[in-house]
Amino acid sequence: MSAFSFAVEGTDGEARAGVFHTPHGPVQTPQFMPVGTLASVKALDPEDLQRLGATMVLSNAYHLRLRPGDETVRAFGGLHRFMQWEGPMLTDSGGFQVFSLEGLRTIQEDGVEFRSHLDGSLQQFTPESVMRIERNLGADVIMQFDHVVPGQSPHDLAREAMERSVRWLERCRVAFDQLQREDTLAPTPEQALFPIVQGGIHADLRRASASAIQGVADWVGVGIGGLSVGETKPDMYAMLDVVNEVLPKDRPRYLMGVGFPEDLVEGVARGVDLFDCVAPTRMGRTGAFFTPTGRRSIKNAAWRLDQSPLDPTCTCAACARFSKGYIRHLFVAEEILGLRLLSLHNVHFLVALMREARDAVLAGTFAGWSRDWLARYHSRSTVS
C-alpha cells in the first residue's frame, strides 16, 4: 500500500479541506509550505517552524545541486536528516530557476545547459538528471522538470513550453519509476512525483496541459506552475478557475510559488490545497509584516514607542513577547534577531491563515469568511 493518499474531508463551494498523507506524516490542507531554498528556511530554525505549526517544508533542487550538492545531502541521509526537519518535504525541480538564467542557458529538447549563477561552471539539467538529484535529496514529493516561460508569454511560446513540459514529464516518469525500483537505499525510498500544469495565461493550453498530464499516469497530486510570474492577478485567478475544473477532485493541487495572503485565500476558493512562497521570509528581512488589515513596515517611525505586538490577534512567538517598538529598534540597529522575529511572524501568519480557511471550509462558512477576510485585508493601504 502506498504511503501517499489524499482524503477530502469537506468542501464548501470549490474550496476543500483534506489530509494529504506522506511517508513523513500527514499534511492538513489547505496548507502553506515555508520555503527552505538552501535547506534552511531563511532566518528560522526548524524548531521555530514546528512550534508555529508548519507541517511541510519546501526546498530546491537547483540550489542544492550547486551547494552543497545532492550527493552530499544524500551522504548525510537526505534532506530531512541534513536540515533536521522530520516532517513532510517537497523539492522543486529547479525548472523555474534554470529558465530564469536568461543569457546563461541553452534550451534543447534533451534538456537545458546553463552556467551556475555562483561560479559560472557549466551544468546540464535533463528530466533524467533532475529525477536523480531529487532522488538523492529525498523529499517526499518531488516536482517534474518543466519548461517555465514568463507569465505574459504569447500563445505560441506558452504552447511550445507546455508541450515540452509534457514530453519531459514522460521522461521524468520513466526515470522516476526506474529509480524507485532500483535505488531502494535512497533516503526516502517511496517518493511521489508531481506533474506540473503549464500553459501560461491561455485557457485552452491549460486545459490541454491538464489533459495531457492525466494521460501519462495516475498521479498522487498535481502542481500548477507558471503563475505569479508576471501576469496580472485576474489572469492568475482565471487560470485557477480553468484548472480547477479539469483536474481530478480526489488529488491534492499545489499552486507553485504563490504567494501573498490574498492569493492564498483566492487560491483556496478555486480548489487549491498547497501553497509555497518565499514572500514571508523575504519580506520579513526587509521589514514588512502581515496583519489582518494589510501589510505594514516595521521601519515606520510611528512604531518607535509602540508597546503593542505586530498583530494583537497573533499567537506567534514574536507577538507573544515582543513589542513593535523593540522590533523596530532591532531593525534600525541591524540586529539579526529582528529578521528572525519578522520572518517567524510572517510564516506563522500564512500557516495560521490556511488553518482558519480549513476550519471555515469544514464549518461550511468559507464563502462568507473569505469575503470578510479579503475586505478587511484590503481595507487600508498595504503600505504604512
Place this chain on the structure above:
Amino acid sequence: MSAFSFAVEGTDGEARAGVFHTPHGPVQTPQFMPVGTLASVKALDPEDLQRLGATMVLSNAYHLRLRPGDETVRAFGGLHRFMQWEGPMLTDSGGFQVFSLEGLRTIQEDGVEFRSHLDGSLQQFTPESVMRIERNLGADVIMQFDHVVPGQSPHDLAREAMERSVRWLERCRVAFDQLQREDTLAPTPEQALFPIVQGGIHADLRRASASAIQGVADWVGVGIGGLSVGETKPDMYAMLDVVNEVLPKDRPRYLMGVGFPEDLVEGVARGVDLFDCVAPTRMGRTGAFFTPTGRRSIKNAAWRLDQSPLDPTCTCAACARFSKGYIRHLFVAEEILGLRLLSLHNVHFLVALMREARDAVLAGTFAGWSRDWLARYHSRSTVS
C-alpha cells in the same frame, strides 16, 4: 534589607564558588555573562539564552543612549521588559566606548564631549548623566563612568586616568544615591553601583585604585577594568593577582570585557567571579567555534562531509541536532541560521565552562581541573 547579597559557598586556592543575589534573581558564580550591546545578544533570542543556562546578561549605556535612547527604553518599562529578559542584568557605563572614539572626543574634568559614531551629533557624558542613563535603562548592576586608557599606557597616563576615575566614582555615588532616593518609579528601583579598579599594568596603581575605591563606600561588588585592551596576557594575569589580594573577599569581582575560554579559567584561578565578552557571538558570526581542544573554523573544507556535531561533548541546542557539515553549508550559503547556531554553541561553551569551574571549586579539585583543562585546550593549534 538589600536585594543584593553575595555568599561565598566554597573556595579552592584563590578560586571561589558563590551566589550573587540581585532583584531579578540569583547568579551562581563564577559566571559568564553574554553581551547584548544593543539590547539583543547578537543572533540569539532571549529564549536561547535561557535554555543554554545563561543567568545574567550585559548591555551598554553608550550604545543604548544613542539607539533607541535610554528614555525610550524606560518608556517601555526598562531593559528587562524591552528585550524580554527577566533575569539579572548589568549595564556598562560606556566609558570604554567613549574613550575609544579617538579624535571624536574631548576629555575634561567635568566629563567627555564626543560625537556619535552614528550621525556625528554632539553628546556629553558626565558621571551624573551616565547615572541617569543607567537609571533609565534599569539593569540590576550598573557600572560607574570611568576613564579608560589603552592597555600598555605609561605610568603617568594610567595614573591620571585612574585618579580621575576615582573622582568620578565619588560623583557617580552622589548622583546614584540621589536617584535611588528620589526616582523611585524607575524600572528597577534598587540597583547596585559597581566601582571599577583601574591602573593599567602598573601594580602600584592597581593597589592605589582598589584602596581609594574602598574609601568611597562599601560596595556591593567591584569591577576590574582596563584589561584585555592591548596588554599582554602575562601582564593581565599579574594585575589580577595584585587586585585579588587587595579587594574584599566577601564581594563579587567582575572582570570587564574578558574573554576567551583560557582567560576565564585563568581569571577564576585569580579570584574573579563574573566575566563578559562579545567574543562568543562575534566569533560565531565569523565562523569560529570553541571546542575543548581549542578554537576551530567552520569554514574549513575538512568538515564538508562531517556528520558529527561541533563538539561531541557539548549539550547545546546546535550540537544536539546539527552536523558540522550542515553548519558549514549554512556558512558557505550565507544562511542566517549558521550565525545563530555558532553563536549559540559559543555562548553555551563559556557558560558551561564556568559551571564546570564552579563544580570543581566546590569539589576542591579546581587546581587539577584547571591545569588539565588548559593543557587540553592548548594541545593543538587554535586555528584549523
